[in-house]
Amino acid sequence: FCMVELISVRQWDFFLRHGYLIVESVLSVQRLQVLRETLEQRYELEGAMAGSEGADIQGVRRLCNLIGKGRALEQLAVEPIALEVARRAIGEDMRWQAMNFHDPIPGDQRPHQAIHSDRSFFPDCKAYLNVVWAIDAMTEQNGATRLVPGSHKKPHPRDIVADAREPVAGEIYAVCPAGTAIFLHGDTWHGGRANYSTASRRVIHLGYSCCNTAPQYEIADSLTPAIRRRLGPHCALIPDHLVL
Numbered sequence: 001f002c003m004v005e006l007i008s009v010r011q012w013d014f015f016l017r018h019g020y021l022i023v024e025s026v027l028s029v030q031r032l033q034v035l036r037e038t039l040e041q042r043y044e045l046e047g048a049m050a051g052s053e054g055a056d057i058q059g060v061r062r063l064c065n066l067i068g069k070g071r072a073l074e075q076l077a078v079e080p081i082a083l084e085v086a087r088r089a090i091g092e093d094m095r096w097q098a099m100n101f102h103d104p105i106p107g108d109q110r111p112h113q114a115i116h117s118d119r120s121f122f123p124d125c126k127a128y129l130n131v132v133w134a135i136d137a138m139t140e141q142n143g144a145t146r147l148v149p150g151s152h153k154k155p156h157p158r159d160i161v162a163d164a165r166e167p168v169a170g171e172i173y174a175v176c177p178a179g180t181a182i183f184l185h186g187d188t189w190h191g192g193r194a195n196y197s198t199a200s201r202r203v204i205h206l207g208y209s210c211c212n213t214a215p216q217y218e219i220a221d222s223l224t225p226a227i228r229r230r231l232g233p234h235c236a237l238i239p240d241h242l243v244l
Helices: 009-018 029-049 071-077 080-090 224-237
Strands: 020-023 060-063 093-106 128-134 181-183 203-210
Touching: 009 020, 009 080, 009 224, 029 060, 029 071, 029 093, 029 128, 071 093, 071 203, 071 224, 080 181, 080 203, 093 224
Parallel strands: none
Antiparallel strands: 020 181, 060 093, 093 203, 128 181, 128 203
């Protein structure tokens, strides 16, 4: 792909040094509105089956395998700035690994996650990038993601942290407005938090990985011929079929 560089030298240096990068105003007000409508309509359509392709997370409104579930989501999966950061972090031969909707129910404490690093869940994974798209503003009260700057240079937290659900030294909250993209290195310690506000705190997690990492679920079969035609050369991002 021929791409215009959308990340500055300063931003890339920050990502390499700290293991994360927060870029505001990536998604316009109009795109956010379409994404919200798409997600809500899809959640209502799937009903009790919502999120069934992936892990069940108690206290969270969840949808999984989103790339083929709406034009707005399909477009988000190939957002140029995300592709640029993913290629820099992983290399040209990368794939989609997952795309999920996550909305912790206000007032429910169960969605508070243990601190973790994404790459540690996939034994053959050599490189991983998680893009957290803030569909609503993220605040300390509504559960902005916690992360530990520089932790991508440390062992995985499960190897050295006694109680990964408790606060970790050096952690910060990724407070940001709606429309922000948060790029997380695959080894950066982070975790979702419970929502103590009264409103939704919707995000989309978009994972890219090296080609030898299995997808979280069957992505290839979920993409229709029409979607593949629209994706064009981006079809190179489709991972191989799951081997069961």
